[in-house]
Amino acid sequence: MTDSAAYEANPIAGDGAVLKVTDLRVRFPAPGRGSSPVTAVSNLSLSVDEGQVLSLIGESGSGKSATLLAIAALLPAGTALEGDMRLSGRDGNLLVPGSRRRGIAGRHISMVFQNPGASLNPVLSVGSQIDEVAAAHRGLVPAEARGITEELLDRVGLPHSGPQAKNWARAYPHQLSGGQKQRIAIAAALAGNPRVLLADEPTTALDATVQAQILDLLLELVDERSIAMIFVTHDLALAASIGDRIAVMRTGRLIEVGSAGEIARRPQKTYTGELMRTALSFTRSASAPPAVQKPGRETTKEGLLLRSIHRSFPARGGGRVQALSGVTLKIGSGEIVGLIGESGSGKTTLGRITVGLEKAESGEVILDGSPFDPRGQRATVQMVFQDPLASFNPRRAIKEALVHPLRRHLGLTGRSARARIEELLDEVGLDPALGSRQPNQLSGGQLQRAAIARALAARPRFVVCDEAVASLDVSVRAQILELLERLRADEGLGILMISHDLGVVKSIADRTVVLFNGREVESGPTGQVLKSPREGYTRKLIAAVPSGLVPWRERLQDEAVG
Amino acid sequence: MLQALPVLALVAVGVFILLEMAEGDAVDAYLAGIGSGDAGFAADLRERYGLEGNIGTRFLTYAIRLAQLDLGHSVAFSRDVGAVILERLPNTLLMMVSAILLSASMGILLGGIAALRRGGPTDAAITVGALILNATPGFWLGLLAIILFAVKLRWLPIGGISTLDADLSLFGELLDVAWHLVLPVFTLALTYLALYVRLMRGAMIETDASGWVLAARARGLPASRIALRHIARPALLPVVTMIGLQSGALLGGSIVIETVFSIPGLGALAFEAVLQRDLQLLAGILLTGTVLVVAVNVVIDLLYRLLDPRVRLDAGLDS
Incomplete structure (x- = not known):
């Protein structure tokens, strides 16, 4: 796709546009008495051409999802929509409620969602969920559409004949992996032959290598069927790789639109530049943070050592799955160790064994040369979980959650505990006044800071962060990573950073361990592991990450040639 | 099992x-x-x-x-x-199973309608109506029903399980029993109705907010199909679980209703056994009740397996 200068000059493209949105304004009804309606999107104009991908990017709350749902007519009743939306070849403003919208969903505009598990009905076979869409748009009864369904399944990489064949249509969602479910959801979205496909973070919930496969599939389909796709993401590197054009949103407004290459290389707005810098930290050759370790410490007994850890779990339908087979790992004081791998690699289990939430079947956890006793030494090794909202009691204020470790591990009560809580919240960059809020009254970033404050309350020497920044926006993520780095430098905290995001590990970890199927495939200084990986698996993992500077389509062609 | x-x-x-x-x-x-x-x-x-x-x-x-x-x-x-219980069992069984089926199906239907029209007058009428029925003691509801339908309107019999001196064909006899069971079964079913209405309504509202319903709308499915297959169908699961859990309470409730409508069933028998200190008979009734409740739950388990593919035993995909 060539970068057309016309797009820069006029974000609302010319006559080739399949979908054209002009001056969209989305207002949600007032959340309570006396408050005014919330404007989620204002003055937004965009358009997409046939066979073109428009990446819509922004942090949470920027209005990108509201925009997508407005286009798909999926916003709840009572939401005020203004502006103009037109599909080529159809009359009338589609934002006007009523009969104009009829027959649009699925047939002209369809959508793929972030969580493939949630977008399929768990009690119906996946085939029947594609049948019904194919049938609804062709005036058939669902049973007659099975042929179309099988063709679609074949196309999305779930063939019913050939060597890889399985009876996919008869499977239920719980029998499929995340990537397979997303393929099904894509097949269902395309069953009505839509011209516009809205993709709302369709790969965010997937592993890097699966994400790469799904991106390949989506782009192939866009090319084959001349679909106009709007791809929403918070990941600027991904947006820049996959999009022909990028639209950057912030606080409900479009702040920058342009060709992907232009925006990735020369962003016009400071905000976009910041986003780009954070997002591209993986691709840029940022110098690895200096290790604070004193020389010779490697040889001492000090530190947290996991020695040949084995762990298995009962498998579905009998037998056992080996989650970890003989993993050895050491975290020194003041050291940040990155642990990367795809889901199912055993990295979360290893983290849980490190803090004593899970027991190893064989192997040992050794703290400063003697066996780690999770009961007696709980305060020494603490954990920060992925979902901050789920890790707080929803009925207790943040302060109350912090009181507990202070009393139990340090014997602090009353005024001294209160003073320490303020100190802790201040330390993690959270206004101490927020301590009296309930968990659901804080944003994800604020809550994750509180979770870190809680983990620090017991004055641990080691902290395990299990995907602790995965659910956070890039700018918040950068702040949290800075905080962790400061704690390591100032207090000699040893950190095990579990992440599927190579960018996170790259920006913070001194050493990196790559886990695959419960085994360590590679470990060493982060720069070495990520820049010149020795193992094929590590290389595959790295290649799956969108770089932001190379269009994904070129990668597709490279693959085809190579 | x-x-x-x-x-x-x-x-x-x-x-x-x-x-x-x-x-x-x-x-x-x-x-x-x-x-x-x-x-x-x-x-x-x-x-x-x-x-x-x-x-x-x-x-x-x-x-x-x-x-x-x-x-x-x-x-x-x-x-x-054994012989005494076997004589009475069919009456209770018939009443209990009809009441379970009636209250669950009415509850699913009304709860479903309320959920689809939530916030509107239909929803309010159904919810409040079910709540009032729930708060009304079964025996009182039964007595009111007798006064209205048997005494004032004379549409239905006042009590008993069949017309004593009637000389009827087999079909006529069945019809006669059904006619006698209308009031007690409705009374029993209505007192337990609120539970199913509220459960179904709540479950449907919850499923309505699920990702697959949003996805089904995005794929352009007709509203009726979404309501039935993607909202109501998954919402049936908690309701079916509740039917099993409630069968014991329903059996207990039937004692009162049998007394009010003078139906010779297990409930009435248990009452006699207590009065006569016939402990062996009482023990037999208690055990029979247990078998009944266990049997209902076995049926529910089988039904659940049909409704929810996730609890089926097969693990993998057939190649």
Whole structure:
């Protein structure tokens, strides 16, 4: 796709546009008495051409999802929509409620969602969920559409004949992996032959290598069927790789639109530049943070050592799955160790064994040369979980959650505990006044800071962060990573950073361990592991990450040639 | 399904302990009734009914009898407990199963309508109506129904299970029983209706907010199909679970309703057994009730397996 200068000059493209949105304004009804309606999107104009991908990017709350749902007519009743939306070849403003919208969903505009598990009905076979869409748009009864369904399944990489064949249509969602479910959801979205496909973070919930496969599939389909796709993401590197054009949103407004290459290389707005810098930290050759370790410490007994850890779990339908087979790992004081791998690699289990939430079947956890006793030494090794909202009691204020470790591990009560809580919240960059809020009254970033404050309350020497920044926006993520780095430098905290995001590990970890199927495939200084990986698996993992500077389509062609 | 056996054994032991704790036995009651107190006669009777000896031998007699499906002898009826219960069981079974089916299906339907029209007047009417019925005692509702439909309007019979002196064909007899069961079954079903209405409504509202409903809308499915297959179908699961859990309470409720409508069922029988201190009969009724509730739950488990593919045993995909 060539970068057309016309797009820069006029974000609302010319006559080739399949979908054209002009001056969209989305207002949600007032959340309570006396408050005014919330404007989620204002003055937004965009358009997409046939066979073109428009990446819509922004942090949470920027209005990108509201925009997508407005286009798909999926916003709840009572939401005020203004502006103009037109599909080529159809009359009338589609934002006007009523009969104009009829027959649009699925047939002209369809959508793929972030969580493939949630977008399929768990009690119906996946085939029947594609049948019904194919049938609804062709005036058939669902049973007659099975042929179309099988063709679609074949196309999305779930063939019913050939060597890889399985009876996919008869499977239920719980029998499929995340990537397979997303393929099904894509097949269902395309069953009505839509011209516009809205993709709302369709790969965010997937592993890097699966994400790469799904991106390949989506782009192939866009090319084959001349679909106009709007791809929403918070990941600027991904947006820049996959999009022909990028639209950057912030606080409900479009702040920058342009060709992907232009925006990735020369962003016009400071905000976009910041986003780009954070997002591209993986691709840029940022110098690895200096290790604070004193020389010779490697040889001492000090530190947290996991020695040949084995762990298995009962498998579905009998037998056992080996989650970890003989993993050895050491975290020194003041050291940040990155642990990367795809889901199912055993990295979360290893983290849980490190803090004593899970027991190893064989192997040992050794703290400063003697066996780690999770009961007696709980305060020494603490954990920060992925979902901050789920890790707080929803009925207790943040302060109350912090009181507990202070009393139990340090014997602090009353005024001294209160003073320490303020100190802790201040330390993690959270206004101490927020301590009296309930968990659901804080944003994800604020809550994750509180979770870190809680983990620090017991004055641990080691902290395990299990995907602790995965659910956070890039700018918040950068702040949290800075905080962790400061704690390591100032207090000699040893950190095990579990992440599927190579960018996170790259920006913070001194050493990196790559886990695959419960085994360590590679470990060493982060720069070495990520820049010149020795193992094929590590290389595959790295290649799956969108770089932001190379269009994904070129990668597709490279693959085809190579 | 094999869990059913230990449940039954546990209940059998529990029933025995309860009966042992009760003071006085059927022989005491019988002697008091006939006004004679000969010690030899009493011992004789006790031996015949397996009431003598220490607790160990009594339990052994009880257990051996149960294993042979012999529920013992009813002093009050001078017949085998099994035979007395079998005579009454069909009436209760018929009433209980019809009431379960009626209250669950009405609840699913009304709850579903309320959920689809939530916030509107239909929703309010259904929710409030079900709540009022829920707060009304079953016997009072039954009495009101008798006064209105049997006494004032004379549409339906006042009580009993069938017309006594009627000479009817088999079909006519069935119709007659059904006609007699209308009021008691509706009364019983209505008192338990609110539960299903609220459960179904809540479950549907929850599923309505699920990702797959949003996805189904995005794919352009007709609203009716979304409502039935993607909202109502998954919402049935908690309702079906509740049917199993509620079957015990419904059996308890049927005692009251049988009394109000003078239906010769297990409930009425239990009442007589208590009055006559016919503990063997009472034990038999309790055990029969347990078997009924366990049987309903087994059926529910099977139904659940049909409704929810996630609990089916097959794990992998067929190639």
